[in-house]
Amino acid sequence: MTTVILLGAGNVATHLYKAFSTAENISVTQWYNRTRESIKTYANEVEITDSLDELKEADLYIMAVSDDSIEQLSKDLPFTNRLVAHTSGSVSMHALDKKNDIAVFYPLQTFSKDAEITFSEVPICIEAIDKDHRKFLKTLANDLGCKSYKISTSQRQSLHLAAVFVNNFTNQLYRIGHEICESKSVEFEILKPLIQETAKKVQEMSPYRAQTGPARRNDKKTIKRQLKLIENEEHKTIYEVLTDSIKRTHGFPPTPKRRVKKDQE
Amino acid sequence: MTTVILLGAGNVATHLYKAFSTAENISVTQWYNRTRESIKTYANEVEITDSLDELKEADLYIMAVSDDSIEQLSKDLPFTNRLVAHTSGSVSMHALDKKNDIAVFYPLQTFSKDAEITFSEVPICIEAIDKDHRKFLKTLANDLGCKSYKISTSQRQSLHLAAVFVNNFTNQLYRIGHEICESKSVEFEILKPLIQETAKKVQEMSPYRAQTGPARRNDKKTIKRQLKLIENEEHKTIYEVLTDSIKRTHGFPPTPKRRVKKDQE
Ligand SMILES: NC(=O)c1ccc[n+]([C@@H]2O[C@H](COP(=O)([O-])OP(=O)(O)OC[C@H]3O[C@@H](n4cnc5c(N)ncnc54)[C@H](OP(=O)(O)O)[C@@H]3O)[C@@H](O)[C@H]2O)c1
Ligand SMILES: NC(=O)c1ccc[n+]([C@@H]2O[C@H](COP(=O)([O-])OP(=O)(O)OC[C@H]3O[C@@H](n4cnc5c(N)ncnc54)[C@H](OP(=O)(O)O)[C@@H]3O)[C@@H](O)[C@H]2O)c1
Numbered sequence: 266m267t268t269v270i271l272l273g274a275g276n277v278a279t280h281l282y283k284a285f286s287t288a289e290n291i292s293v294t295q296w297y298n299r300t301r302e303s304i305k306t307y308a309n310e311v312e313i314t315d316s317l318d319e320l321k322e323a324d325l326y327i328m329a330v331s332d333d334s335i336e337q338l339s340k341d342l343p344f345t346n347r348l349v350a351h352t353s354g355s356v357s358m359h360a361l362d363k364k365n366d367i368a369v370f371y372p373l374q375t376f377s378k379d380a381e382i383t384f385s386e387v388p389i390c391i392e393a394i395d396k397d398h399r400k401f402l403k404t405l406a407n408d409l410g411c412k413s414y415k416i417s418t419s420q421r422q423s424l425h426l427a428a429v430f431v432n433n434f435t436n437q438l439y440r441i442g443h444e445i446c447e448s449k450s451v452e453f454e455i456l457k458p459l460i461q462e463t464a465k466k467v468q469e470m471s472p473y474r475a476q477t478g479p480a481r482r483n484d485k486k487t488i489k490r491q492l493k494l495i496e497n498e499e500h501k502t503i504y505e506v507l508t509d510s511i512k513r514t515h516g517f518p519p520t521p522k523r524r525v526k527k528d529q530e
Numbered sequence: 531m532t533t534v535i536l537l538g539a540g541n542v543a544t545h546l547y548k549a550f551s552t553a554e555n556i557s558v559t560q561w562y563n564r565t566r567e568s569i570k571t572y573a574n575e576v577e578i579t580d581s582l583d584e585l586k587e588a589d590l591y592i593m594a595v596s597d598d599s600i601e602q603l604s605k606d607l608p609f610t611n612r613l614v615a616h617t618s619g620s621v622s623m624h625a626l627d628k629k630n631d632i633a634v635f636y637p638l639q640t641f642s643k644d645a646e647i648t649f650s651e652v653p654i655c656i657e658a659i660d661k662d663h664r665k666f667l668k669t670l671a672n673d674l675g676c677k678s679y680k681i682s683t684s685q686r687q688s689l690h691l692a693a694v695f696v697n698n699f700t701n702q703l704y705r706i707g708h709e710i711c712e713s714k715s716v717e718f719e720i721l722k723p724l725i726q727e728t729a730k731k732v733q734e735m736s737p738y739r740a741q742t743g744p745a746r747r748n749d750k751k752t753i754k755r756q757l758k759l760i761e762n763e764e765h766k767t768i769y770e771v772l773t774d775s776i777k778r779t780h781g782f783p784p785t786p787k788r789r790v791k792k793d794q795e
Binding site: 355373374375382387419428436446455463467468470477490500506511 | 597620638639640642645647651652653655679681684685687688689690691692693694695696697698699700701702703704705706707708710711713714715716717718719720721722723724725726727728729730731732733735736737738740741742743744745746752755756759760764765767768769771772774775776778779
């Protein structure tokens with residue numbers, strides 16, 4: 266039985282707690298948070314604490330706390346030579362205090378407390394100095410039913426950047442779709458199946474091959490007409506920038522620039 | 531029994547044919563394409579033809595042909611006063627010759643011949659001059675198990691524009707994620723569950739509420755660090771433009787502009 270102690274009680278810690286408690290070979294022996302409030306509902310399933318001094322011994326300490334607090338909290342840990350991992354996509358492993366063995370256990374997914382997640386479908390990116398620790402964390406990921414990947418700091422940071430593109434920026438394109446619909450009193454509902462199909466397509470086909478639409482065909486007439494249709498200047502800029510990006514990817518020259526207004530020159 | 535004749539044999543026509551042939555109250559009585567080649571495999575299920583003069587009588591003629599050929603093909607139809615609909619998101623209904631009753635039957639989804647689609651999940655946007663024709667097309671959509679929406683030309687054109695944002699542009703963001711991964715020898719595979727979850731989230735929550743990440747939090751440190759990490763100038767521009775868009779949506783001031791190189795001023 267692998268023993269784990271969780272630190273933090275946010276989105277990631279909560280999902281990790283649920284996944285760990287249903288896994289057969291893993292036991293969460295303690296759950297720490299600086300404030301008891303957010304974990305007190307779990308007090309009859311697991312030992313909870315808000316004091317670092319009360320922390321017991323365990324095979325692994327997972328710090329799922331805000332990026333900015335990782336460094337200080339790892340300094341404040343009142344023990345040494347134990348395995349401590351953070352869960353961040355962007356913080357260096359070396360932000361963790363060297364008095365303990367350090368590692369990263371980064372679940373690449375978007376978590377919010379109320380949204381259900383099939384945890385076994387979450388890819389786990391693993392980093393550790395020691396080979397045995399990597400193996401240990403890989404087994405832990407396996408026990409959760411997850412695929413795991415050995416990743417360097419620089420690879421993890423690039424993955425996190427790529428995640429911003431495919432998650433946050435994509436979500437903003439959904440938002441713009443929503444705004445365009447609203448401005449014409451059309452239900453955003455109508456776009457939802459397309460949104461799902463677009464994401465589904467690249468599960469089996471490369472995004473390069475999956476591309477369609479006016480920019481992919483270099484259909485100048487449609488591009489020009491759509492640009493005229495867009496009322497919002499910001500949406501227009503995004504349309505141009507992404508149209509040019511698609512064109513470049515597929516070997517077409519960029520669209521000639523719009524005339525810039527005098528006072529912007 | 532509603533009788534339908536299909537014109538065209540591309541992505542949309544092929545999926546419509548399959549959906550119509552499995553629907554109980556609909557019969558495809560003929561399938562026309564300018565070249566027999568692409569439909570000849572269906573010759574033992576349905577009457578096929580490459581001659582407009584051979585077209586029979588039917589309750590509805592659906593022209594699922596390229597946008598540019600809709601106008602001419604509708605002129606070439608050798609009959610009058612029958613109901614003719616095109617399937618385009620962007621072509622005006624009035625591109626169809628007035629000698630027949632005209633309509634639009636626009637399935638808002640991305641189709642390719644080999645990708646399976648659950649047709650009953652495709653929203654159908656309907657336009658017609660005559661109220662009875664709208665009702666007829668609504669019933670047809672219902673018979674396919676689809677939701678349908680009454681839409682004006684201007685609404686349809688805005689929907690098509692919004693579809694470019696949530697489909698083509700989103701797919702390009704996936705492509706950029708792919709490029710970032712490749713440049714660091716990381717498997718794009720790792721991002722796929724996140725891509726699906728991002729699309730799934732907005733099925734139940736507005737994109738406004740679903741937003742997370744550095745721009746949403748106005749986390750200047752992370753934004754600056756990620757901008758430094760991006761090697762490709764085009765990706766940098768897209769990062770800036772979409773970060774500013776998210777910030778504006780959520781009430782933060784835009785990021786100060788990068789210094790433009792002398793020769794670009
Ligand atoms: N959310 C995601 O989608 C996601 C995905 C992958 C990785 N991550 C990473 O996982 C980590 C946690 O993210 P999250 O979304 O779970 O964050 P969160 O929901 O904001 O929760 C943050 C947790 O950190 C605690 N905390 C904050 N400052 C602290 C301090 N100075 N000392 C001790 N504890 C402190 C908070 O305690 P209180 O309860 O007392 O406020 C809270 O329990 C971050 O490194 C993040 O980058 C997040
Ligand atoms: N694909 C989508 O995701 C999608 C989604 C919604 C709506 N639409 C709309 O549906 C319509 C068809 O799109 P699609 O993707 O199915 O197109 P497609 O796969 O390119 O097929 C076009 C069809 O039109 C025929 N055609 C082209 N020029 C013609 C001409 N001058 N005369 C007669 N037939 C001609 C072609 O005949 P050949 O077989 O002989 O080449 C082919 O059968 C378009 O209006 C499009 O905007 C497409």
